[in-house]
Amino acid sequence: MNKTKIKITNLYKIFGNNSKKYISSVRDGMSKDELLSKYNHVLGLDNINLNVEDQSIQVVMGLSGSGKSTLIRHINRLIEPTEGSVLVDDKEITKLSKSELLEFRRNRTGMVFQRFALFPHQNIIDNVKFGLSIKNLEKAVSNDKAMFWINKVGLNGFEYKFPNQLSGGMQQRVGLARALATDPDILLMDEAFSALDPLIRTDMQDQLLELQKNLKKTIMFITHDLDEALKLGDRISILNGGKLVQDGSAEDILMHPADEYVKNFVKDVNRAKVLKIRSIMNFSGVQNNSESYVKANDNIESCLPKILESENDLNVFDDDNKFIGLISRTDVAGILKN
């Protein structure tokens, strides 16, 4: 397990003019609805505790209004917390001075927005260069860096076009290149792919995973789409009404949903596609002499034919082709049955 990159502790956000005044009632358990009807203040985040691992993709999921966009904006303090702490590499973000905060945003974080938020009056290369020009980098250097990232996201030839001349998917590639150009170690992606149509979205997800293999950024990814969350997330946090209701791996979320809300969220998911053999296999038993085998890290769906064809339990090998256990048809039936 990697070290913790971002550590969020007891974070509260109340929207309204007198937010500090009501923090103690919220801490004593006043609900979101009660706070709204009694004091006309909105509870955005309610005692969030979350550790984000270094170089991992942390997905934050929830319906709209659950506070996920609010949460991600606390990492670079686009929203000021009412109370609580956000540590990045053991540095307290909530206590940074104005100029320290600017430095932090310039060098440490990059952000990608749901509706792209490109600068419509600048061409693509100037858009990608924005973060670099804010840092007053030498022109030749920032040009080279911008061109590198434009090529990396596959937009070479478009550098002198304007944003509204590109399709949505291409615009978001510009958004991604712009966020990566300053080489930040933290990437904040706020529903970055939600506005794209399904084919392009899948394409962008694949591209992000491909990039991440080499980049190894710490990525905080907001989405309301469970399939996207399961595909991208090393860990998934689920927010409901400003509260963190569950935080775990995709497997945890699917196999042990914390409450009804999460259960509802995951009920339509194709488990066989998401879960790996590892999560339903039997780690005991003796290797049989059948030729056929499956790998522990394969997903269940891709192994279904083999499992169904075989009369007996099937051998399961790990990545080094070592026998680690058995899987039976009944194991699979159990997961498909729910």
Added chain:
Amino acid sequence: MNLSELFLTFPEMSKESLRMFRKSVDGAYRNFSREYGDTIEAVFDPVLYFLVWFEKLLQNSPWPLIILAILILVYLGSRSIYLTIGSLIALLLIGYFGMWEDTMSTVSIIGVCTFMSIGLGIPIGIAMSNSDRARAAITPILDVMQTMPSFVYLIPVVMLLGIGKIPGLLAVIIYAIPPIIRLTDLGIREVDKEVLEAADAFGANKAQKLFRVQLPLALPTIFAGINQTIMMALAMVVIASMIGVKGLGQPVLKAITNQYFTMGLLNGLAIVALAIIFDRVSQSFGKRLQQHRSGSRE
């Protein structure tokens, strides 16, 4: 009986007190203008110097050179050959009917007023867009400037500075500056919140946000304000001529008092011609500034 009387006639101030009130305000202002008139006039000296220099430059240069310069500006601004040819014809007619000198005077005062309105108006507009408090304080002042009949504020200006170019300049600016202030404020406030958030997220400070994001995106709106300012300045030419500003307004004024119909019409048409040229050039220039908004997709 007594009560109905109270409702029928307004309980007004006594004639005596009203006269005293007017007298003391007028007297105080007169004393003020006697005391500080010269100082305030001295403050405006550089502006006056520049105005006179600019007017002389326009009037004393050879007319073909001036026409050429104007046509080049028209073409650079509008990129329209028709407008350039139209402007040429209008300018030649103006000269042929003997209005060249007055027209140059008008162009010079409009030019100086426009530059001063831009120079003062844009910073004020930026300040307004920055704070709701500043906006709440400035908006009623702009309302007064736009609706107060200009003769009313001409009185104190003339009392303070006498008759001449500077009072005229002030009167024109007071009348013409509100649109550029309002539209600068509006243009900056209209900038997409998400784009601003993106600028914030990349660590842009206030100045960087203003000059790299807000002003460029507000520019088309600001330009609409500049266009309005020029038009309103031209509309003030006749009134300004009543306090001694030379230009096309003076013959119009003369025509009104003496019922010289043709003289009034010709000079009036010259003002219209200037207005159309200024308007079309600044509008098409403003439109070209927002080309990025309508760029075609390939």
